[in-house]
Amino acid sequence: MWAHRLSRFNRLAWQPAPATPLLRRGLASHTRWFPQEPAEPLVKTTTIPGPQSKAALEALGRLQDPRAAIFASDFQRSIGNYIADADGNVLLDLYAQISSIPLGYNHPAILEISQSPEMLWALANRPALGVMPPKEWASILEDAFMRVAPKGLDQVFTTMCGSCANELAYKAAFMHFAARKRQESSLTFASPRTLQAYEESCMKNQPPGSPEYVILSFKQAFHGRMFGSLSTTRSKAIHKLDIPAFPWPAVRFPRVQFPLDGYAAENQQEESRSLQEVAQTLDSSPLPVAAVVVEPIQSEGGDNHASPHFFRELRRLTRDRDVLLIVDEVQTGVGATGTFWAHEKWGLDADNAPDVVTFSKKFQAAGFYHTRKLRPEQAYRNFNTWLGDPVRALHAKAIVDTVKRDNLLQLVNDVGGALMTQLEALQAQYPQAMSNLRGQGTFIAFDLPSTDQRNQFLTNMRSLGVNMAGCGDHTVRLRPMLVLQPKHVGIIADRLEAGLKRTFT
Ligand SMILES: Cc1ncc(COP(=O)(O)O)c(C=O)c1O
Structure with a gap:
């Protein structure tokens, strides 16, 4: 269903500006970026990785070492804050490709620039930027990086x-x-x-x-x-x-x-x-x-x-x-x-x-x-x-445009504040399990008593529909994308509570 909508969207997004009605609707406000985003996670398999993920990783294993892989992703079906896997599980993603997805999966602004004429030359002709930079390189650097250069x-x-x-x-x-x-x-x-x-x-x-x-x-x-x-x-x-x-x-x-x-x-x-x-x-x-x-x-x-x-x-x-x-x-x-x-x-x-x-x-x-x-x-x-790589610089330009236009820093602060309130309540309720809650914006973490319990908790969270990761010896970290919205906070808090109960009782 999503794949169908997405491919329709892709065709539409090929049109040059002005944006298509769907795109305009998607960009109108942050609650409508991802009209196809599911209302909640969907877990179909009893374990993650499920059978299709395991098969994909086994095939991969003939060519590369896949042992660090958690599951095989399906990027065509991933949307917004949700990542889909090969088995059709759809997880709320608080790991975001090791904290590296800014605007959510298949964000309209990224799809649009990915299909623009300027992206096409960059994709087809990779330059050696130090010796033969494209004539547009200075203006791309300006738009992508210098508009947000640190003081x-x-x-x-x-x-x-x-x-x-x-x-x-x-x-x-x-x-x-x-x-x-x-x-x-x-x-x-x-x-x-x-x-x-x-x-x-x-x-x-x-x-x-x-x-x-x-x-x-x-x-x-x-x-x-x-x-x-x-x-x-x-x-x-x-x-x-x-x-x-x-x-x-x-x-x-x-x-x-x-x-x-x-x-x-x-x-x-x-x-x-x-x-x-x-x-x-x-x-x-x-x-x-x-x-x-x-x-x-x-x-x-x-x-x-x-x-x-x-x-x-x-x-x-x-x-x-x-x-x-x-x-x-x-x-x-x-x-x-x-x-x-x-x-x-x-x-x-x-x-x-x-x-x-x-x-x-x-x-x-x-x-x-x-x-x-x-x-x-x-x-x-x-x-x-x-x-x-100009390809990635053009993406950076779209990221900066979107962060500014949609006031995503404000959103991060609002959602981060709401998340902290929920997590503070959980920490008060489960003091034997959860400690040292800390965060800035949505860059949030808390500790669990041991590495083993932390790892078990992360496995449990995936089967509860939330993809998240650890850091340090016994820390759980939240690394959502900048488009996490108030509507996700309750889902996260509920599943975290279920994860704590499952791990510690
Ligand atoms: C603070 C910091 N610096 C550097 C790196 C290395 O980045 P990369 O994995 O892209 O080489 C990481 C990766 O996690 C990081 O968190």
Whole structure:
């Protein structure tokens, strides 16, 4: 039924603007984006994955390792906040492709731009953006990224994934740091002798061409799974096993207590301990620290929060020492915390902005914002073949248009507030099971007593029709899309209660 409607919709959406009546109706207000969205989840199989999902994963298993897969999705039948699977189960999706779907499945605005003439050339001709960018690239960057650029950052570098965004940001930071060090020693690449010494040594992986600089990260942080980013990742050991790592330092991230305002004094002390460790490491690290990287909320590591004061102090410590601050907004960015960028809540002015903000996931495109001083001395230094993808940048443009036009940040705040009220009541009712409820916008989490119980709870939630995931050791995280609506809150609260009962009685 949906598939039929969707394919009719697809045909209609092929028309150029003005939008079709169906599209116009869909965009008129957020309660009508997805007229085909079901009223509630539909669970048909006794287990998820059901037989069709298992068969699809078995077929996949002949070619790829499918062991991390939860079920096989059916994207043609997924709509809005609901994901369909191969067995026809339709789950309310609070995981959203690992927190990376911004506007819901098959959102009219994404379908419309996906079928536009500008998308067609981008799909058919993938450019090497560093050498032969399309003539429209500057205006696409402007529309997709610069309209929502974090305060104080007027440059954007596009990449392929969240880990790539961080790695390329680290490279930019190292190049900047090295250039500064050379300047302090009156060395310059304009001198052929200097350049030769650097080029020859880097070919042997030795200083000065390959310097022993470090990036400082926080314990429990997650910044990606590629070689450089993995060395700053300090959670989810499964991804680090057997991979050589740089000898880079990590310091304590505050372990605050919830509710935050109930433990203000204790939390401030805890944050001071962490800041002291940062200062000590910056001042006495045997290897020079080029940058500090931090998440506004440590996400994969367990939804660990800290106060705006903590982050402002972190900025002060780094700025005082001329160390760059990289804010990893791969998971927190693009609206889920109720502001477009989570770090907006820190209240930093443009002069004290982070030096770099990285993004991916809900932006669909990945990359990092930075200040102009972070452009390397020579061209071609921070580089790869594709340097991002106009297809994903065009999607990013539609995402920004929709977030602004439909006032989705307000919706996230309203729905997040309503969800928190319901979850507070559940926590009060099930204090033995649920604790440490915390959240900003709809970026919400709570703890269960153990990893096993958390995992059992997540399995139970899927058979109750809600797809959700964990983070940290024993945390349940909610990562809905920006189009979660008030009508979903009651469904979520009811199913969470059923899930708690099923898991704990
Ligand atoms: C905060 C953060 N940084 C970086 C990454 C890595 O992104 P990707 O998996 O796209 O490489 C993630 C992924 O979960 C993340 O949550």
